[in-house]
Amino acid sequence: MHDVTSPRSGAAEEPASPRQHLARTAVIVVVLGVLPFALDAAAAWQVLGTLVAATFVARALQVIWRAAFSTDPRHLTS
Incomplete structure (x- = not known):
């Protein structure tokens, strides 16, 4: 039985x-x-660190692009 008064454990932050x-x-x-x-x-460690850092930079560029050019209400900051 699910308790509806408690927050869901899988709720997105x-x-x-x-x-x-x-x-x-x-x-x-x-x-x-x-x-x-x-x-x-x-x-x-040098190779692994560079690959992981490059992956995070690519994701950061996506976030910057979305913040600058998105018109979706979910992406607009208040």
Whole structure:
């Protein structure tokens, strides 16, 4: 039996603002994309860090694009 008064466990949280997303991406890029090279880490960490950082940058570009050009009410900030 489902209790309708309690919040759903699978309920989606409020999406992060573009500013929060960019700040999080910047931290990840520095930690995974720059530090392995600065600390002369193993080649595997350098490659893996670069790939993960590039993936986060690509997603950040999508978020920036959506924030700048979307007319969908879900993407408009108040």
